[in-house]
Amino acid sequence: MSQRFHTVPIKANLSNEEFLHEHVLxxxxxxxxxxxxxxxxxKWTPASLKTKVGTRPVxxxxxxxxxxAPFGELVDSIFSGAADAPYLRNINVAEQLPELVEDITPEPIYSRDNWRSHALMPSQWPVAVKKNAYELFVSRAAASFPYLHIDYWGMSGFFAQLCGEKEVILFPPDDAPNLYPTAKDPLVSEITNFDDLDGHRFPKLKDARQHRVTIGPGDLLYNPAWWHTTKTTQTAITLIWAYWNRHEWTHLLAAVRAVGLRGRLLLAPYLKFVGLCNRYAPRTVAA
Ligand SMILES: O=C(O)CCC(=O)C(=O)O
Known part of the structure; x- marks a missing residue:
């Protein structure tokens, strides 16, 4: 199947106002x-990471x-390009590598208005949402993230590329009918190979708007709750965190209600309350 990709804009000197209006909203x-x-x-390198947190079990x-395994051993294996090197994903920095937290502060301005970090948000959730979780992903060249997916509860996210390069493949959320969500999990697609698309098995895929962008050191990608997967092109370290704002709140509430009785009775009214508090709280930037 022939593949035509849409591009993702790359912007320098982006104001927070422009970010909120042209991207978040x-x-x-x-x-x-x-x-x-x-x-x-x-400035992280495999050597500096090993000095700082090499012996930390992860x-x-x-x-x-x-x-x-000790973080240093994992880093060595991934950076040596070993075929059996693990794809380290969702490593919660504050919990597993706390000495690295100082290196990922201050929060970029684009993410400061993140309702997820609001004081009213619970730190424990009935599903795996962690308040303020900044998660590390370390992958060797040529490794692919295992599946195309969309994050649960309509979460948007930031991908901070710290080292190496990866290609991010994205599709807008309303392309879901063309992306063959699995019967088991509607947030995960059946399609796994994006280099050689199977037009016979997935005929509707040609109607989906595939976007591709390569992110390198210092790039911050904002994913507004689109379907996504990645291919590492140069051994990579990426920090990813979720972002919720007014734009996401309606999706979040709908997703929570759909979770079932518990979501409808407990979480949905609570989130409605947090959403209202955030909406009327003093803001640094109009969203
Ligand atoms: O950078 C990666 O490996 C992809 C991570 C990802 O898709 C996610 O955290 O939802």
Missing amino acids: ASKPVVIKGALTTWNAM SYRTENGPKT
């Missing part, structure tokens, strides 16, 4: 240049269940 992804220049994390997911 318009639900359009963007790669922002220059948002991470003050982070010490931009629990990570594998196809055969969770495993634990």
Whole structure:
């Protein structure tokens, strides 16, 4: 199947106003240049990470269940390009590598108005949403994220590329009918190979608007709750965190109500309350 990709705009000197109006409220992804220049994390190397947190045991997911190993060993294996190197994903920095937190502050201006970090938001959730979780992904060149998916509860996200490069493949949420969500999990697609699309098995895919963008060191990608997956092109370290604002709140409430009785009775009214508090709280930037 022939593949035509849409592009994602790449912007430098983006004001927070423009970000909110042209990307958050318009639900359009963007790669922002220059948002991470003050982070010490931009100077991370395998050697500096090993000096700082090499002996910290890190629990990570594998196809055969969770495993634990010293972070330094994992970094060595991934940066050596070993075919059996793990794809480290969703490593909660504050919990597993707390010494690195100082290197990923201050929060970029684009994410400061994140309702997810609001004081009224619970720190524990009935599903795996962690308040203020900044998650590390470390992957060797040529590794692919295992599936195309859309994050639960309509969450948007930031991808801060700290080291190496990865290609991010994105589709708008209303392309879902063309993306073959699995019967087991409607947030995950059946399609796994985006280099050689199977037009016989997935004929509707040709109608989906595939966007591609490569992010490199210092780039901050905003994903406005679109379907996404990645291919690492150069051994990569990426920090990812969720973002909820007024734009996401309606989707979030709808998703929570759909979870069932508990969501309808408990979480939905509570989130409605948090949403109202945020809407009328003093704001630094009009959203
Ligand atoms: O950078 C990656 O490996 C992709 C991560 C991702 O898709 C996610 O966290 O939802």
